[in-house]
C-alpha cells in the first residue's frame with residue numbers, strides 16, 4: 001500500500017492512570033482528535049477499553065484506520081504479553097488478541113520507543129540519522145531510531161536505560177547509597193534521576209524536599225554519566241529530551257553542559273533538543289508504527 005494513501009492513523013497511549021487516544025491526519029501526522037479515558041484495573045476491562053478506543057478512532061475517521069498501541073512496559077517479542085509494573089495487562093498476548101478482535105494488525109511498542117519514533121519523524125530529532133529519545137518522567141526510559149525506524153528488538157532490553165546501573169564514579173562523588181529498585185536490581189539509574197526520585201535526591205544533596213540549583217546540577221551530572229554509557233553503544237546524532245522533568249526551567253541546558261564536559265578528545269557529542277510533540281508522542285509514535293505496519 002502506498003504510504004500517501006494512508007492519511008488517517010490512530011494511536012493509543014496506555015498510561016498508568018489514563019488512556020490517550022488520538023487520530024492523526026496527513027503525511028505530517030498532525031493530531032486532529034483526542035480522547036482521554038481512565039485506565040481500567042483488570043486485564044479483561046483493559047482489553048475491552050482498548051477495543052472501545054479503536055472503535056472510537058474508527059468512528060471519528062469514518063472507516064477502519066491503522067492503529068498502534070504505546071505501553072509503559074516491555075512487550076514480549078515472542079509471546080506478545082506485556083510486562084509492566086503499573087498497568088494490569090495480564091499474561092495473555094496483548095497485540096495478537098487486540099488485532100484478532102479489531103480485524104487488523106495492531107503493533108504494540110514501548111512508550112519510550114514510541115516517543116523516539118515520533119520525534120525522529122517530523123519532530124525535534126528529524127535532522128539526525130540516529131536519534132536517542134530520553135523520557136524523564138515518573139520513571140526513566142527511552143528509545144532509539146535509525147533513519148526514522150525503531151531498531152528491531154530481541155527481547156525488549158533496549159532502551160530500558162532507567163534500569164542501567166548508576167556509575168560508581170557518581171556514587172562516590174555524591175555519596176549515593178545503593179538503592180533497591182522494584183525491578184529487582186540494585187542501584188538502577190531511575191532510582192536517582194527520575195521524576196519520582198528527584199525529591200529523594202534533593203533531600204540527599206541539600207536536606208530539602210524542593211530541588212535547588214545545586215540539586216539540579218547533581219541530577220544533570222548523574223544522568224549525563226548514565227547517558228554516556230548509552231552513547232558508547234548507540235552513538236546518536238541527537239538526544240531528544242521529553243517527560244515531565246524536561247519541562248523544568250534550565251534542565252535541558254544543565255544536561256547539555258554536563259554532557260559537554262564528558263567529550264572524549266575531539267569526538268563531538270550529540271546535540272540535545274527538547275521534544276517537539278511532548279506528551280502527544282506516545283500516541284503519535286504508535287500511530288506511525290501502525291502506518292509502517294500497514295504499508
Ligand SMILES: [Zn+2]
Nearest residue numbers: 163181183188
Ligand atoms: Zn530497576
